[in-house]
Amino acid sequence: MLTFMKSKIIRVILIIFLFFAAIGLPRFFKEISGENKTHVIELVAGKYGYTPERIFVNKGDTIIVKPTSKDVTHGFLLDGYPVEFIIKQGGIAYQKYEWEDDAGKLQADWDKVTEIEFTADKSGKFIFRCTQVCGNLHPFMTGELIVAPNTLYYTMIFLSIWVVISLFLWFGSGRRPLQKKGKTLNLFDIIPGLKWLMKRRSFQFFLLFPGFVIFYLFIIASLKGSPVGNHNIAIIIVWILWWFLLKSVFVPLGGRLWCMICPLPAPAEWISRKAFTAVRFIKKPIKGNHHKYTGLGLDWPKKLRNMWLQNIIFLLMISFGIILITRPVATATMFLLILAATLVMAFIFRNRVFCLYLCPVGGFLGNYSMASTTALRVIDKDVCKKHKNKCCLKGSPDGWGCPWNQYPGTMDRNNYCGLCTECVKTCPENNVGFFLRPFGSDRTVKDYSEMYNILIMLVVAIAFSITMLGPWGFIKAAANITESRQIYPFLIYIGVLYTMSLGVFPGIFIFLSRLSAKFAGYKGDVKKLVLQLSYMLIPVGIFAWIAFSLPSIMVNYSYVLNVLSDPLGYGWNIFGTANVSFNPFYPEIVPLIQGLLLLTGLYFGINRVYLSLTGLIADPSKRKKAILLPGFFALAVVNIFLKLYLG
């Protein structure tokens, strides 16, 4: 006992010591000594990037930018520095300067200049952005100024290593892993009225209906409004606001909470039920179900009951990602295709087949919802075992049988529960609850299609970070096929994307996991272990996506305000916010927040996977060995993101 205690104390001290080392060490990476230099940068702006893409200087250096444009008028707004100018062709620029007038109001004016001089007095990575709407990909036109010593970046690298080492030290202390058995709380007991609300037949309808109306207005706006992406409400709300909310709020909080209010499959469901909110109950069950649906009512083929189709559709959609999110027509087309697919599927098959097996968003929502902090579950499984009628599955006069083909009685993961709340209504025993639980509570990956989805999501986050947030104009051009019209760069682009997400990343991960199975002397089913280990990448992926989406809202919120007042880009100004100028919200702290988010993901990933292995490997030291190599994989992935966001 004493030795245990001792080793535990020593380990804790070591963890604390290493923390200070991780924070302290990067401070010794000072700039290369010597006098401050003056850098003359001939900056060429062109659709949609700058050359040089990245500018490297030391703190205290003087930078003289001589800007010019090779096509249209561009802008330059540097995060964290009061440097802003407009770039014209022929080496002419207009530099902005501000002052406070006697009334204390900020005034601004522009001076015609040919060069802009400033001192790099803050270190770190700073992004400069185009401010003049210069074309489709304008919101993604950026460049980077890296002022050495980039202490924040090195600190984050050290901290990421520290997170991994500390977790291993902690596991090795042989004591309580952090959060062994998560406590869950039934929200029905805590929030009065929630259960009553969810039991209403019209609950989902009223939640969903506003979104449904807005969705159709968006489709009209996409087709009739401004073809310029960032003047069109559909593009801005869907791809800036919705995407941010989905990744940063819905997924961590409730995974499929979005599916609860998703307007896309609603018409199909209404038609197949011949009802908006009512239940059509028939006494004699058809195929075990007390309802008759419109259409053929077939069952989805067994072989396709996995995520492979979803993965393929997602990858196909993502191949045109940058086009989708910048062209209103493309966004509208995608929505209409999805709508058509839901209708066709609902006519041929029973229940939410589209959502379960085809929806490209639904795929990752399902996987990521395993980690989310809420879950719909039965309160007591024994009650279900004894309950003969299984109303939640078959339906009752109070509600439809689970439209997602789930049986709540044994459901132990969030993946395929669409939170439609039907079972809350159908269960005569009031045995269904809505639980609050710790992050990362469902911890089983069941098949390779799920594992591949996890890896695809990770690779796509990296790819989007490079394409959309990165400074490389030629990659944007390659992805932007409909404008650049160059087929080979595009093929290379998607070729790399597919190879990485279907080949390289899964390959390396499987290889490392198999290796660590050997390493840990694991005798059981290796496939099971590999799948289980891939759970690690769910928290990593969730937090990486939040880190990816965060700048889009902090930087581009002004577009949201603009389109709310001028939804179609017709020059309206409904709320008086149509002309709020592009003015990123504290963009200079974005890298810090991104770094911390990534570390959080790494922590949850490794910690939760360690807990999840308890069932497979009983011996803690063997368990530790089993997650060592995949842990390095997660660390490497986090460092790819760190490099992209901070380096």
Place this chain on the structure above:
Amino acid sequence: MNSKRILIFGLIFLMMTTTHVVASDLLSGIVKAQGLRKPDNILVYLTKTPDQITPPQEAFVLDQNNLTFLPHTLVIPMGSTVAFPNNDKVDHNVFSLSRTKKFNFGSYKPGVSHNVIFDKPGIVELRCDLHSEMISYILVMKNSYFALTDKKGNFSIDVKGLAQGKYTLKTWHEKLTNSKLALELPAAVSQKAIINLKRGAPGVLYK
């Protein structure tokens, strides 16, 4: 303290200050401007001096290159000639609607130049019909006691030969309100003048 001592101190002080005046003929100072990117190209000039000035033989040059007039502000003695060569790659037309001197060359090709003599004091605003963002100022002065501020706002005016007496130091910039400062020569030479200017519409050079 006795009166003798005070007298001695007074004498020393007087000696110090008088030697200073003798040592310098530069009236210098610094201009601080609210609402400018940098406090350069601000004209600082003395009035109430004898208005006598001899324009130089050679013409001043107001260049046109890269869609810009250079210099942005050209200060010249009354009676000077200014050449307007087009050294750009595109055509330009230079015109002035100012009362001090009205002219319009019409559009002309690169390589061509025009000359104008400025015989009245005041402000001449130059523009180009073809490129609305091109703008420049010629300031025609009555005397030679003037200077333009540098990047930091510093100026110095050579006041050699000016008689002892009261003068007015004035400023002009197209984006700042004018200012006036009464001073006495030679005493003013010993200290740096500090002039604070505000953003606003400027007035004329001479009433």
